[in-house]
Amino acid sequence: MNSTDSTVAETTAKKEYPRRIMTFMRRSSAFTTSQQQGIDEYSERYLLDTENQRFDAQAIFGRVAPLTVEIGFGMGYSLITMAEAAPERDFIGIEIHPNGIAQICYEAGQRNLPNLRIIDGDALLMLENYFADNSIDTVQLYFADPWPKKKHHKRRFVQTHHMQLIRQKLKVGGIFHAATDWEHYAQWMLDILEVAEGFSNIAGKGCFAERPEYRPLTKFEVRGQKLGHGVWDVLYKKEG
Numbered sequence: 001m002n003s004t005d006s007t008v009a010e011t012t013a014k015k016e017y018p019r020r021i022m023t024f025m026r027r028s029s030a031f032t033t034s035q036q037q038g039i040d041e042y043s044e045r046y047l048l049d050t051e052n053q054r055f056d057a058q059a060i061f062g063r064v065a066p067l068t069v070e071i072g073f074g075m076g077y078s079l080i081t082m083a084e085a086a087p088e089r090d091f092i093g094i095e096i097h098p099n100g101i102a103q104i105c106y107e108a109g110q111r112n113l114p115n116l117r118i119i120d121g122d123a124l125l126m127l128e129n130y131f132a133d134n135s136i137d138t139v140q141l142y143f144a145d146p147w148p149k150k151k152h153h154k155r156r157f158v159q160t161h162h163m164q165l166i167r168q169k170l171k172v173g174g175i176f177h178a179a180t181d182w183e184h185y186a187q188w189m190l191d192i193l194e195v196a197e198g199f200s201n202i203a204g205k206g207c208f209a210e211r212p213e214y215r216p217l218t219k220f221e222v223r224g225q226k227l228g229h230g231v232w233d234v235l236y237k238k239e240g
Helices: 003-016 033-046 057-061 077-085 098-111 123-129 150-155 160-169 183-194 219-226
Strands: 067-071 090-095 116-120 136-142 170-180 199-201 232-238
Touching (some): 033 116, 057 090, 077 090, 077 098, 077 116, 098 116, 123 160, 170 183, 183 199, 183 232
Parallel strands (some): 067 090
Antiparallel strands (some): 170 232, 199 232
8 A cells, every 4th residue: 555545544544433532431430249140151141242243132131122221321320220120121331331231230130130230332333333223212321421511511321412313212202311410411302302303392391300219219319308408300302
């Protein structure tokens, strides 16, 4: 390859693989005993291999059922509760923090949950490359990093272009549900989603939603409520 060809190849590569603004920061600490057990005993069952793969409900769950995908499940306790409470649905949680992944594998394994699987990876890449269009019934984003500093707002997950990716992956009538305890981020999400193409506000134009019964109260949330802190939910439906 001559120098001209090399330059063209480098330019093409830059166009095909633009630098992504990350919506998360990877954090890790030493595993607890249960987390180590989660990896050692249960990760083979619950952690999905997504490399060069596409989501196949029948192969993974042995059935085709309504699918909920949660982005950034933290330690996973709420997701475990939801999967237990709705055996008729299948759940996939996406997380990048090793401790949370290990913990949810442990919790799922201890309960022998058949309708839950976990992905270790960047949620945006997974949505782009792993899930087919019109394949997801619900996308959940609970208490995501609010990136409170103005210079970091571009890192917030809820952005106009991200919402169009989610819309692409949701089935018609599918739900995007987000919750946050940061009022500024709540208003940010409402402002973006109110004008997002192809979405309608289930709670009514310009309104926040009441917490649905299926979203469990976390210990963090209960503690915040006792201190007078607010929590805001937004629920939007993909229009046909």
